[in-house]
Amino acid sequence: MTRPACLLLVPGLALVLLCGCQPSAPAPPPTAIDASARAATPDSGDKRQAFRPVFADETVGVALLPVEGFDLRHDFARSYLGDDHWKSFAGPDSVGRPLAALVLQGSNEMTAAELRLGSSNNAGALAECAQAANSAESSGTDEVRIDGQVFHHFRAADAAMSHYLEVDAYRAVRHGHCIAIDLLITGTRPEVYDPPRQPPFDQATAKARLQQALAAVRITR
Numbered sequence: 001m002t003r004p005a006c007l008l009l010v011p012g013l014a015l016v017l018l019c020g021c022q023p024s025a026p027a028p029p030p031t032a033i034d035a036s037a038r039a040a041t042p043d044s045g046d047k048r049q050a051f052r053p054v055f056a057d058e059t060v061g062v063a064l065l066p067v068e069g070f071d072l073r074h075d076f077a078r079s080y081l082g083d084d085h086w087k088s089f090a091g092p093d094s095v096g097r098p099l100a101a102l103v104l105q106g107s108n109e110m111t112a113a114e115l116r117l118g119s120s121n122n123a124g125a126l127a128e129c130a131q132a133a134n135s136a137e138s139s140g141t142d143e144v145r146i147d148g149q150v151f152h153h154f155r156a157a158d159a160a161m162s163h164y165l166e167v168d169a170y171r172a173v174r175h176g177h178c179i180a181i182d183l184l185i186t187g188t189r190p191e192v193y194d195p196p197r198q199p200p201f202d203q204a205t206a207k208a209r210l211q212q213a214l215a216a217v218r219i220t221r
Helices: 032-040 044-050 123-127 203-214
Strands: 005-010 013-018 055-057 062-064 070-073 097-104 111-120 142-146 149-160 163-174 177-188 217-219
Touching (some): 055 097, 062 097, 062 111, 097 203, 111 203, 142 163, 163 203
Antiparallel strands (some): 062 217, 070 097, 097 111, 142 149, 149 163, 163 177
């Protein structure tokens, strides 16, 4: 049905408008919720930019994302008990290489905490990759997932000359490499000093921060 026409008279002009027609309102500006929704779903380019590891080894297929409060190191020579082998409690004939470490800032001879990442493609290392160290706690090994991949986990400890070492160890074989991730807390008993010295952080804090570092491990292949 044809809508009736409305006649608008203007001196010298005659305009015909359709009755009931109104100009459409402009679209409202995006709300804050709209903007946050877009920010929560970045495009693929944004995702690539977000993944900027501080360390990556394409052959082994591992990487470390940056973690606030940790410093990146490429060697393991820092501790009286935690030697510089490619994994904790490695035997004298064990063959492998250190890859990287995230050291908690403030670590010193009193208390230190770090995540170590090492690997080996040696046949002997691969054969015993999932085995717990001889000094591992009686709870034995269990399985955990790191970046979605299964790792064998065990706890181990050592002590000598007022020094101590506690390790949460994670092991997995991937693409012909044994990947070793160790969370180490090392230090000296404060009571051996007179007066006793204050450690930079307590063990509960160290363990919590090391779990944050563990969450920064990425399995890339």
